[in-house]
Amino acid sequence: MTPLPDTFDVLIVGAGPAGLSAAAELKSRGVASVHVVEREAEAGGIPRHCLHSPYGMREWGRVMFGPAYARRLLAEARAAGARIHTATTVTALLPGGGVELSTAEGLRRINARAVLLAMGARETPRAARLIGGTKPGGVMNTATLQEFAAFSHHRPFRRPVVLGSELVSFSALLTCRSLGVRPVAMIEPGARISARAPMAALPPILRVPLWRDTRLLAIHGQSQVESVTVETGGNTRRIACDGVIVTGGFRPENALLRAAGLAVDPGSLGPVIDQYGRLSDPAYFAAGNLLRGIETAGWCGREGRRVARAIAQALAGQLPDPALSRPLACETDAVAFALPQRLSPGGPAPAFDRLQLRLRRPYRGDIALNGARFHIASRPERRILRKLPDA
Amino acid sequence: MPPTYDIAVIGAGVIGCAIARRLTLDGARVIVLEKAPDILDGASKANSAILHTGFDAPEGSLEWRCVQEGYREYEAIRSQMNLPLDRCGALVLAWNEEQEARLPALIDQARANGVDDVAALSRAETLALEPNLAPSLRTAFRVPRESLIDPWSAPHAYLLQALLNGAELWRDCAVTGGAFDGQLWRLETARGVVGARYVINAAGLYGDRIDALLLGETAFSIRPRKGQFVVYDKAAARLARHILLPVPTDKTKGIVVCRTIWGNLLVGPTAEDQEDRSTADLDTPTLEMLKRKGAEILPALAGEEVTTIYAGLRPACEFKDYQIKAHEGRNMVTVGAIRSTGLSSSLGTAAHVARLVSGLGFAASPLSDPELPRMAMLAEAERRDWQCPGNGGMLCHCERVTLREAEAALTGPLAPNSFAGFKRRTRATMGRCQGFYCGQAVQDLLNRGTGA
Numbered sequence: 001m002t003p004l005p006d007t008f009d010v011l012i013v014g015a016g017p018a019g020l021s022a023a024a025e026l027k028s029r030g031v032a033s034v035h036v037v038e039r040e041a042e043a044g045g046i047p048r049h050c051l052h053s054p055y056g057m058r059e060w061g062r063v064m065f066g067p068a069y070a071r072r073l074l075a076e077a078r079a080a081g082a083r084i085h086t087a088t089t090v091t092a093l094l095p096g097g098g099v100e101l102s103t104a105e106g107l108r109r110i111n112a113r114a115v116l117l118a119m120g121a122r123e124t125p126r127a128a129r130l131i132g133g134t135k136p137g138g139v140m141n142t143a144t145l146q147e148f149a150a151f152s153h154h155r156p157f158r159r160p161v162v163l164g165s166e167l168v169s170f171s172a173l174l175t176c177r178s179l180g181v182r183p184v185a186m187i188e189p190g191a192r193i194s195a196r197a198p199m200a201a202l203p204p205i206l207r208v209p210l211w212r213d214t215r216l217l218a219i220h221g222q223s224q225v226e227s228v229t230v231e232t233g234g235n236t237r238r239i240a241c242d243g244v245i246v247t248g249g250f251r252p253e254n255a256l257l258r259a260a261g262l263a264v265d266p267g268s269l270g271p272v273i274d275q276y277g278r279l280s281d282p283a284y285f286a287a288g289n290l291l292r293g294i295e296t297a298g299w300c301g302r303e304g305r306r307v308a309r310a311i312a313q314a315l316a317g318q319l320p321d322p323a324l325s326r327p328l329a330c331e332t333d334a335v336a337f338a339l340p341q342r343l344s345p346g347g348p349a350p351a352f353d354r355l356q357l358r359l360r361r362p363y364r365g366d367i368a369l370n371g372a373r374f375h376i377a378s379r380p381e382r383r384i385l386r387k388l389p390d391a
Numbered sequence: 392m393p394p395t396y397d398i399a400v401i402g403a404g405v406i407g408c409a410i411a412r413r414l415t416l417d418g419a420r421v422i423v424l425e426k427a428p429d430i431l432d433g434a435s436k437a438n439s440a441i442l443h444t445g446f447d448a449p450e451g452s453l454e455w456r457c458v459q460e461g462y463r464e465y466e467a468i469r470s471q472m473n474l475p476l477d478r479c480g481a482l483v484l485a486w487n488e489e490q491e492a493r494l495p496a497l498i499d500q501a502r503a504n505g506v507d508d509v510a511a512l513s514r515a516e517t518l519a520l521e522p523n524l525a526p527s528l529r530t531a532f533r534v535p536r537e538s539l540i541d542p543w544s545a546p547h548a549y550l551l552q553a554l555l556n557g558a559e560l561w562r563d564c565a566v567t568g569g570a571f572d573g574q575l576w577r578l579e580t581a582r583g584v585v586g587a588r589y590v591i592n593a594a595g596l597y598g599d600r601i602d603a604l605l606l607g608e609t610a611f612s613i614r615p616r617k618g619q620f621v622v623y624d625k626a627a628a629r630l631a632r633h634i635l636l637p638v639p640t641d642k643t644k645g646i647v648v649c650r651t652i653w654g655n656l657l658v659g660p661t662a663e664d665q666e667d668r669s670t671a672d673l674d675t676p677t678l679e680m681l682k683r684k685g686a687e688i689l690p691a692l693a694g695e696e697v698t699t700i701y702a703g704l705r706p707a708c709e710f711k712d713y714q715i716k717a718h719e720g721r722n723m724v725t726v727g728a729i730r731s732t733g734l735s736s737s738l739g740t741a742a743h744v745a746r747l748v749s750g751l752g753f754a755a756s757p758l759s760d761p762e763l764p765r766m767a768m769l770a771e772a773e774r775r776d777w778q779c780p781g782n783g784g785m786l787c788h789c790e791r792v793t794l795r796e797a798e799a800a801l802t803g804p805l806a807p808n809s810f811a812g813f814k815r816r817t818r819a820t821m822g823r824c825q826g827f828y829c830g831q832a833v834q835d836l837l838n839r840g841t842g843a
């Protein structure tokens with residue numbers, strides 16, 4: 001494999017769907033040197049260990065499993081001429097596009113004219129949810145469960161409870177089934193599931209009880225989970241189980257942004273970007289789930305390609321002066337975030353042609369953004385799309 | 392004839408580890424008997440990781456003497472063993488008039504305790520040192536030598552040095568009984584009978600039980616005092632340079648806000664009395680209270696991400712001071728109720744215990760050229776393995792644990808017997824993602840390492 005040079009055109013951080021799609025697009029637009037760095041030993045991002053479908057509907061109009069989807073994205077990026085460097089971790093982002101990285105050979109610094117950040121998102125672990133009790137083994141997020149299913153012979157538990165009812169929570173049920181694990185229950189604190197209503201049909205098919213209006217108060221056990229305390233309508237009870245799958249609550253993998261002092265949106269926890277995907281330091285761009293938790297792989301891949309186009313434009317000097325960008329003004333606190341957060345006036349067609357909104361709480365009514373009024377009636381877990389206001 | 396040693400140390404908490412080291416270096420043949428699958432599984436598994444100067448200890452107390460001696464020895468040996476020390480200093484903060492009125496007495500007490508570099512600070516001086524403090528702050532004083540250390544690498548280093556120089560460690564080995572025949576102790580353990588000329592009771596939360604078991608009586612009763620903590624991600628560490636202490640009360644040093652040696656920021660501990668000696672339960676309302684408390688002190692903390700939560704049990708008892716006693720005619724030393732400063736005092740406590748053991752008649756010649764372990768350096772501010780060639784690549788991304796570090800931790804006489812033990816030696820899975828990315832890889836590595 002060709003080593004990573006000291007200076008080149010575009011560095012992409014993260015070889016998931018967003019980063020790999022962007023790499024292929026940049027090459028097809030004639031950018032000379034495009035390098036993707038990935039900290040795992042294999043490129044592909046989250047889909048590497050999604051042994052379930054559906055992947056690939058948006059891109060190739062067919063249903064694929066995660067690993068095949070990841071391999072195809074990787075093959076396309078390679079075929080286009082992008083270089084992929086695995087087992088390479090970006091450890092610091094420096095002003096102007098300098099990047100510090102670590103490999104088995106130690107620390108290095110490289111410089112790129114533009115850097116695309118595509119580090120993805122992760123689920124909120126048990127600790128950050130302040131769930132009480134002890135800290136035994138057998139408590140994990142869905143992605144870790146998937147890694148056990150995909151890469152390991154080890155079955156981490158036999159009778160776990162599943163916490164949450166997002167889309168990913170239901171894929172956790174499927175992953176359990178592939179491991180020969182039957183959850184004791186699926187627990188949702190709200191009155192209804194977070195995913196779309198038809199998903200509620202899945203647990204009964206898999207013979208997993210779905211407990212709504214139920215909170216997980218505490219986890220018990222010494223080396224392995226032995227039971228959990230749950231509360232429904234003021235009644236608490238102990239449920240015997242040997243694991244807890246803590247699902248969803250996605251949040252961008254933003255630690256490098258924070259350490260570098262790049263502007264982070266407190267609502268999305270991703271970077272503040274303009275409609276070209278540019279960050280507060282315009283050498284940096286972002287796409288995929290780093291922008292917000294969470295969208296599908298196809299969505300993230302498309303974002304990667306669109307931001308790649310903007311990067312090619314930036315290298316050709318075609319993007320407007322980032323110093324002129326202005327924040328999007330939103331008057332209600334019901335909006336958790338609106339993405340892009342800033343608009344740079346006077347440039348080519350945007351990479352983000354629609355505004356992505358999420359709510360903080362269920363909301364029905366009008367919302368004014370940069371003077372434009374939108375009607376919204378939705379819930380926090382739903383993606384809301386609106387026409388991008390004028391810059 | 393059972394295997395027989397000069398000294399049997401019951402319990403491998405930080406105190407037992409330091410005692411095993413001291414007595415081994417003094418020339419004794421030592422065996423350490425630990426009930427749990429791995430060491431540091433009791434009180435020593437969860438603390439605030441502060442190396443105290445003893446500025447607020449009761450004047451003239453045994454605790455104060457051990458803390459001072461322990462602090463000095465840690466400073467003296469730490470670079471040989473690659474143990475970190477962050478001399479960040481502490482600020483004792485007054486938030487109201489009543490607390491402010493108590494500062495002069497605390498400053499006097501610190502000076503009386505030999506900590507004579509404490510300095511009173513005005514509000515403006517305090518805020519200049521710590522600009523993120525809430526503006527309602529009144530005044531403070533500074534204790535420059537209060538420091539941060541790694542609460543696990545230190546005791547691992549102590550015990551490892553003992554093992555490298557001939558001591559033995561038996562884990563999964565609870566002491567269940569014993570008798571002294573005037574010459575020799577015969578200790579009954581989960582792994583058979585062990586003979587020893589002297590016994591050191593360093594059983595922490597079970598110190599009174601071991602005394603009752605071996606001596607038929609105990610001079611103190613352990614009353615576990617739980618402390619819960621919330622730990623924030625590394626981005627929050629920018630918010631405080633010093634260890635931020637409240638004005639202490641009789642019962643507790645109060646809730647501290649400080650960085651950790653690994654570059655996080657912690658808020659805690661609480662002080663909650665309980666009966667249970669083995670389980671330190673976390674509870675959500677208390678953790679939420681800690682978050683509020685933290686944000687009262689450092690308002691910017693409100694927006695920061697929580698990395699982890701944990702709780703520990705202090706081996707407190709009805710007395711304030713340490714309960715250390717040599718039992719004449721029984722060849723035994725009890726090292727009990729090392730409540731809330733054991734990490735700081737352990738080396739000094741060990742030196743004190745060694746003197747007591749000599750007083751009981753034990754004599755040996757000190758090792759002339761003892762082996763020195765070199766520990767993995769996990770402190771955020773120091774050069775880490777991931778920055779060095781040949782590290783094998785990264786295993787845990789959040790804490791930047793390398794494969795070389797992981798493999799080193801899995802070899803040698805103090806290799807872990809549990810996932811928790813591996814975490815304490817390497818920090819793998821202890822960062823912000825809590826194993827989302829590396830949890831399975833780490834588990835598989837351990838399964839291979841332990842043949843499970």
Ligand SMILES: Cc1cc2nc3c(=O)[nH]c(=O)nc-3n(C[C@H](O)[C@H](O)[C@H](O)COP(=O)(O)OP(=O)(O)OC[C@H]3O[C@@H](n4cnc5c(N)ncnc54)[C@H](O)[C@@H]3O)c2cc1C
Nearest residue numbers: 014016017018038039045046090119120288289295296297
């Ligand atoms: C459990 C689970 C199930 C899912 N199921 C589906 C599904 O069925 N269908 C679907 O369409 N979508 C699914 N998704 C969502 C989909 O996988 C994601 O939307 C998609 O992977 C996001 O792509 P990305 O490129 O933004 O991020 P990721 O795929 O997360 O890729 C980010 C990459 O960046 C790397 N990285 C991070 N930090 C660094 C660094 N500092 N240095 C170097 N590399 C770094 C990571 O290792 C990772 O490989 C699922 C997600 C999860 C978690």
Ligand SMILES: Cc1cc2nc3c(=O)[nH]c(=O)nc-3n(C[C@H](O)[C@H](O)[C@H](O)COP(=O)(O)OP(=O)(O)OC[C@H]3O[C@@H](n4cnc5c(N)ncnc54)[C@H](O)[C@@H]3O)c2cc1C
Nearest residue numbers: 402404406426433434435438439441566595618733734735
């Ligand atoms: C919340 C909290 C915060 C703290 N903060 C600090 C701080 O910042 N600085 C500081 O210096 N100190 C601090 N401390 C205090 C410090 O952690 C303790 O003083 C110290 O850990 C006590 O160690 P120990 O070895 O006496 O007890 P332990 O660590 O409990 O060790 C005793 C060992 O004996 C074993 N054992 C018990 N019974 C048997 C048996 N029958 N047979 C064999 N083995 C047995 C146990 O398994 C255990 O491993 C804090 C403590 C807590 C809880």
